[in-house]
Amino acid sequence: MESLDFSVLAEWENIRLLLQALVYTVLYTCAGFILSLFIGLLIAFGQMSKVKAIRFISLAYLSWFRGTPLLVQLFLLYYGLPIIFKVDTVAWISGVIALGMYSGSYTSQVIRGAIQSIDKGQMEAGRSLGFSYAQTMRKIIVPQAVIRMLAPLTNEFISLTKNSSLLSTITVVELFRQANIMIADTYKTMEFLFAVAILYYLLNNVIGYLGLMLEKRFHTGDDLR
Template identity: 80%
Template sequence: MQHFDFSVLLEWEYTGLLLKSLWFTVLYTLGGFALSLVIGTLIAFGQMAKNKPVRYVSLTYLSWFRGTPLLVQLFLLYYGLPILFGIDTVASVSGIIALGMYSGAYTSQVIRGAIQSIDKGQLEAGRSLGFSYAETMRKVIIPQANVRMLAPMTNELISLTKNSSLLSTITVVELFRQANIIIADTYKTMEFLLAVAILYYLVNNVIGLIGLKLEKRWSTGEETK
């Protein structure tokens, strides 16, 4: 039977590296999520656009990024651009962009679904008050949609945090890759894999708790109807 030595986790040399890499994981995830919100908003409104070319481009984007694995997208972006176009790529930047583009396809559906769930009468009421379409969306529809999209957006952020571990495949030193580097040095595989799992678990549960608190704060009571 293998002997486990979890005391190695108390050595600051290794614990410090894990915590530092966890911080980078959080930064990469937040960067990717911020980009996904921008892309998701554009794709969501593109899908709802009356202009057919814009709608087709949005649907094509959605189809591609939902239909191909994130790992393949990472490799195409990081290794493919230098080969095809001679563009120098930076691993961390490529990772954030890939996370954002991948997640943007999913956030677009959250945004579109939340907007379309608002009664059309509210859009008509805003227009009858003299608001433009953009003003009605900004002042009437979007504030209500934000409440409805909060829970699925929280889930998407949690998923993106876990997916960030794939950045290790393009040499980004985030939490999972740092753990593998330490494992290669110490041969303590299960000890550090368990530590990594616990760190991901804690971060994702913090995200979940923040999401729940925001839901309660912004709740209007209509969400349960």
Template identity: 40%
Template sequence: MRWKKRKARHSLLFIIALLTLSIVSLMPMLPTDHASAAKKKLVMGTSPDYPPYESVDAKGSGEIVGIDIDIAKYIANHLGYELQIASMDFSGLIAALQTGRVDFVMSGMSVTEERKKSVAFSESYYTARNTIVSRKDKAYETVEQLSGKVVGAQLGSIQDTFAQTIPGAKQKKLNKIADLIQEMNAKRLDAAIVEDAVAIEMVQANPNLVLSFLPSSEEDTGYAIAFPKQTKLVDAFNLELANMKANGELQKIIDKWFEGKKTAVNGSTGGLNIDFGVLNGYVPYILKGVYVTLLFTLVSALLGLCWGTVLSLFKISGVLPLQWFATAYTSVFRGTPLLVQLTIIYYATPQLFNFDIPALLAAGLAFGLNSAAYLSETIRGGIMAVDKGQREASIALGIPYRKMMARIIFPQALRHILPALVNEFVALLKESSLVSVIGVSELMRRADVVRASTFRAFEALLFVAAIYYVLVLVLTSLARMLERRLRRSD
């Protein structure tokens, strides 16, 4: 009984050391928590897939640029703040405000009565018009013509709300503007409701599309800056916006971006034709995501392997509390979707523990903890497959439990489960694309940025798919080399 207690104690110490090591290994790649940073720092949330308001300068500095960014920098500078920009999906911006992850949001966000219930708004800084974007071969010019048609809009946008009011139309909500174009080109969408400046870029980049301006409405409230309800920043921002309107600075920023975009016609042929020329200048930006993807996969795999090993030991320990814990843990993490676990860790941690967990750390924990649930069963099966007589012989010879497991049982179990381990690591590498939903700049997120900039989806996605395939081939080749070496050592 004493060795069982000793084993449980060592296992718990190992868990603590492992989690600490995993967190420390991720910290050099993580942004600083704004709550603990300089007092004069403001964090702005945005979804950089909406040019000319906000997009990533993938061909240049790699920074987020646009109308909203210039306005935010001007205001922050005049108020004496340092501006930090947090990238995330548009649908997650309100949640980021409510959990304190960001101090304010600028992302072409319109003021609505529904949003006013959750956040506070500044005065409007720009009023846009809605447009209908459709294919040239079947163009629509009025709302009445959309009755009975499939109409798309960006999820959570004011255009999404407007589309729901179109009589007889079937709504389709998508996360990205680039997705709307792809769906129209594939003829799964008849039309899309898009804001005018973005629609102009869509049509310029895709000559097979046309746009039609919808009449202005008195209900149009324009774009405004969103804040948490309890903030004291609204009055200060309103004062700066008024000054910008009075001194012409606001109009100067708007003119800079709109005039610059009028001649920025993409050279693609439009339609469903493949033109990898649209990736010119974007390839280095995409390739930088390989490092983040590999780092994330490595840390997640190590955390999953080590924690999964501990869970497997719990399951065979004979100590009932540890067995119950390991069984319940495996049941929960295997019984709920990985994406749900990821978003819970990322969004719930600030709300529950008042800690602004960085996106990459949240992703590493979610994937590592999820992988451990699956690997615990794989490792347990490998341990149980080792001849029971070897354990009995080790105990008879007085070999300590830890030495027996480390030098006798685990090496043999590894030979049995190596193919299953490789499969799990390959799955981690491919599923790493899920972390793009919380703004981690890995391969998939960077492909989304290119899609938003070029308004073409197939080329960037195919290029990223090829990168993933090469990485998987390298991983499987290394695993085969290891497997052959282990066989020769038998």
């Protein structure tokens, strides 16, 4: 059995390619997360809407995107659209959209849960001051809810970072795809897999640390002490 040879990871070109791919992974993840926040906000308010049709559409969205694997959604979006609608697709754009739509279904529940956890008296207080429903939500409810969203949204961001590795299946050159390309060139499978695992580990711990700092900055959970 051939022994491991980690010297391949000390070569500057390999380091450069892995770090470059890591940057792309961060960019794709951030773009997908921003999209998921937008979608999540729409779905969350859709669920809380008094209009039955809007609630139905929101629940249907949740049922589909939480009930099917991200990998299937990626394939349907990237390979399905050209076949069904004759639409040309770009791999990384399809990947970001799929990440955002998938994550948006989970983000919506974080947003909805945080908003509904705010005491109803806050809404009544806002309305008594002459604010409209929208003004009360924007100025009183949502700012308080955002603080409660920090921890679960950090977790969702970390999950999305790990899920971004699935973009490799539709030819997007992110960290995992780049590692596979280098493995094919060098036949150093375990060496590059270890390197990728460590990079994901470091990246996700940085995200977790930043989330923790935000929680401390806004004193999340102080009311429970």
